[in-house]
Amino acid sequence: MKIEARWLSQKGTRTDDNRDHAGIAWRHGEFLAIVADGATNGSNNGGYARAIVEAVIDWFPATDDAWRHELMQARLREIHQALRKSFPRGSASIILFHVRDTGSLTVLHSGDCLLGRHDGHVHWQVTPHTLANALADMPLDAIAKSPTRHLLTQSFRSREFMVPDVLAQKKVSGTLLLATDGFWAELTESEQEVFLGGGQSAAPERDDRSVLQLSLSTGEPTEILLDDGGSTNFYVRTPAPQKLPRSSVMEDVTFAGDKLPNFSDLFIGYEARIQAIFDRIVAASSVNFPPQLEFTEEDSSMLFKCKPSEASVTADWHGIASLWAMSQGVGRLCAAMFNARRSGQARLDFVEGSEAELGYHFIDEARALVKPRGHRWNTYFPKPDLGSDRLIAGDVFFFRAIEWILAHEVGHIVSGHDDRAWTAQQSRDEEREADRFATCYVIGGLAANPGRQPRERPSQDEIELERRAIAAGLGLVWVAIYEDTRTQDTDMYPAVAARIDDAITGFGLADDSAALEILSDFIKAWIDPEGQWPVAPPSDATARSAMDEACARLYDHAREARQ
Numbered sequence: 046m047k048i049e050a051r052w053l054s055q056k057g058t059r060t061d062d063n064r065d066h067a068g069i070a071w072r073h074g075e076f077l078a079i080v081a082d083g084a085t086n087g088s089n090n091g092g093y094a095r096a097i098v099e100a101v102i103d104w105f106p107a108t109d110d111a112w113r114h115e116l117m118q119a120r121l122r123e124i125h126q127a128l129r130k131s132f133p134r135g136s137a138s139i140i141l142f143h144v145r146d147t148g149s150l151t152v153l154h155s156g157d158c159l160l161g162r163h164d165g166h167v168h169w170q171v172t173p174h175t176l177a178n179a180l181a182d183m184p185l186d187a188i189a190k191s192p193t194r195h196l197l198t199q200s201f202r203s204r205e206f207m208v209p210d211v212l213a214q215k216k217v218s219g220t221l222l223l224a225t226d227g228f229w230a231e232l233t234e235s236e237q238e239v240f241l242g243g244g245q246s247a248a249p250e251r252d253d254r255s256v257l258q259l260s261l262s263t264g265e266p267t268e269i270l271l272d273d274g275g276s277t278n279f280y281v282r283t284p285a286p287q288k289l290p291r292s293s294v295m296e297d298v299t300f301a302g303d304k305l306p307n308f309s310d311l312f313i314g315y316e317a318r319i320q321a322i323f324d325r326i327v328a329a330s331s332v333n334f335p336p337q338l339e340f341t342e343e344d345s346s347m348l349f350k351c352k353p354s355e356a357s358v359t360a361d362w363h364g365i366a367s368l369w370a371m372s373q374g375v376g377r378l379c380a381a382m383f384n385a386r387r388s389g390q391a392r393l394d395f396v397e398g399s400e401a402e403l404g405y406h407f408i409d410e411a412r413a414l415v416k417p418r419g420h421r422w423n424t425y426f427p428k429p430d431l432g433s434d435r436l437i438a439g440d441v442f443f444f445r446a447i448e449w450i451l452a453h454e455v456g457h458i459v460s461g462h463d464d465r466a467w468t469a470q471q472s473r474d475e476e477r478e479a480d481r482f483a484t485c486y487v488i489g490g491l492a493a494n495p496g497r498q499p500r501e502r503p504s505q506d507e508i509e510l511e512r513r514a515i516a517a518g519l520g521l522v523w524v525a526i527y528e529d530t531r532t533q534d535t536d537m538y539p540a541v542a543a544r545i546d547d548a549i550t551g552f553g554l555a556d557d558s559a560a561l562e563i564l565s566d567f568i569k570a571w572i573d574p575e576g577q578w579p580v581a582p583p584s585d586a587t588a589r590s591a592m593d594e595a596c597a598r599l600y601d602h603a604r605e606a607r608q
C-alpha cells in the first residue's frame with residue numbers, strides 16, 4: 046500500500062501553544078497514525094497531547110506483538126498510568142488509525158477528534174463524545190453549533206482511564222482525514238476545502254485546527270510519503286520517510302499525473318491575449334526599439350519588471366496568477382459589496398457556497414500567491430479557462446488590470462529611465478512618471494462629462510472610462526502593494542495611497558463614480574475583509590469619501606506590511 050500523509054495544522058488564538066499534535070509510525074505491512082488535541086483549559090495540556098503521541102509512536106515499531114485493538118487499548122491504559130504523575134490534570138482527545146497493507150482498518154477514539162472520508166466532501170465516520178449529543182443522536186453540524194459540545198463525556202484524561210471506542214472496516218482506500226474540532230466544528234464545508242488546499246484561517250478568534258490527511262492506494266508497492274509542512278507538532282518514528290515535495294501532494298482529479306502543472310501551463314490559454322495587449326501598448330507609444338515581453342517562472346522578488354537598457358519587460362507567471370486570482374475575487378465580490386453598502390451594512394456576510402464567498406477566498410489566494418514560497422496552485426479554485434462562463438467577469442478585470450501594469454512597465458522604457466535609479470527621490474519620481482504614462486494610455490482620450498448632475502445617467506464614454514478606471518485601480522493597488530512590500534528598499538516607491546490618488550485625479554472621475562466605490566470596496570476586502578467599517582449616513586457617503594478613507598487605511602496597511 047502507498048500512503049501519502051499530509052499534516053495541516055494552524056495554531057489558534059486561545060492558548061500560547063498549538064495543542065494539536067500528531068504522529069505516524071509503521072512496521073512491516075502496518076501503518077499507525079495518531080492525532081491528539083490537548084484541552085484548552087489547564088496550562089500543560091499541549092505537553093500532555095505531545096507526550097501521548099510520542100509514547101504511542103515510540104512503542105509501535107518497537108513491539109512484536111500482533112496487532113489487535115485490545116492490544117492498543119491495553120497499551121493506552123499503560124501510557125495513561127505512566128503520564129498521570131507528570132500530568133495530574135491532563136486532558137486530551139485522541140484518535141488512532143491503524144491500517145494494514147491489505148486495507149483493513151481499525152480506528153480508536155476518545156473525545157472529539159474525528160475520522161472522515163474525503164472525496165470532495167467530507168463524510169464523517171464517527172461521532173464525537175460530547176454532552177451535546179450524549180442523550181440523543183444529533184447531526185454533526187448541529188453538534189458543531191451547540192455550546193455544550195465543549196463538555197466531553199469521554200476523553201483521554203488523567204482523572205480516570207476510559208476505554209476508547211473502536212471502529213473497524215475490512216477494506217479502505219481513498220482519502221481519509223483525522224481532524225480536531227477546530228477543523229470540523231469551526232469551519233464551514235467550503236472553508237474546510239480551502240484549509241485542505243493549504244489555506245489558513247483568518248478568523249480572529251479560533252481554536253487550534255488540524256487535519257492529518259491520509260491518501261491510501263491499495264495494490265501499490267509499500268511506500269510512505271510525508272508532508273508535515275515543516276511543523277513542530279508532528280512526530281515520526283521509523284526509518285526517515287521520504288519527503289514529499291509540497292507541490293505534488295495535492296490530490297486532484299483534474300490534473301493527470303502526480304505533478305501539478307507549472308503556472309505557465311495553467312495559464313497557457315491566456316498568453317496570447319496578454320501578448321496582444323502588450324503589443325497594442327507598444328504600438329501606441331512610438332519608441333525606437335520596441336520593447337519585448339518575456340514570461341518567466343522564476344521565483345523573483347519583482348513579479349513584473351522592466352529593463353530599459355534591453356528594452357525588455359518581464360512578467361512572472363506567479364504574479365500573473367496572483368493578479369488573476371485577485372481579479373476573480375473582485376469580479377465576485379463587487380456586486381455583493383455594492384449591495385451591502387446600498388443597504389447600509391457595515392460588513393459582508395457570505396452565504397456558504399456562494400460565488401461571493403468564493404471571491405473572498407480568491408482574495409486570500411491572491412495574497413498567498415505572491416509570497417516567495419507560496420507558489421503552488423490551490424485546487425479548491427476553478428482553473429483558469431478563457432472558455433468558462435463562470436470566470437468571465439473576473440477575466441475582464443484581469444485583462445484590464447494587467448494592461449495597466451504592462452503600460453506602467455513600458456512607461457519606464459518610453460520615458461527613458463535607466464535600469465536603476467540613482468537616488469530614492471529619483472526612483473519615486475520615475476514610478477509616478479510610469480504611473481502617469483499607464484493611466485494616460487488606459488484613459489485613451491475618454492473624459493467624464495463635468496456638467497452631469499449626480500445620479501443622472503452617465504454617457505457611454507463615461508461608463509467606459511469608469512471601467513478603465515477600475516482596471517487601472519486594480520493594477521495599481523496590486524503593483525503598489527507588491528512593489529512596495531517585496532523590495533528591501535521601501536523608500537524607492539511612492540506611498541500607495543498617493544499613487545492611487547494621482548491616478549484618480551488623472552481619470553477625472555465624478556464624486557459619485559461607481560469605479561471609486563468599487564475600488565474602495567475592493568481595498569476594504571483586501572485589507573480587512575471581515576472587519577467592521579464605519580458606514581457614513583447616505584447623505585455624506587459619496588464614493589469619493591469612501592475612497593479617501595480606503596486610501597488612508599491602505600496607507601497604514603502598507604506601512605505595517607513593511608515592518
Ligand SMILES: [Zn+2]
Pocket residue numbers: 453454457476479
Ligand atoms: Zn515601476
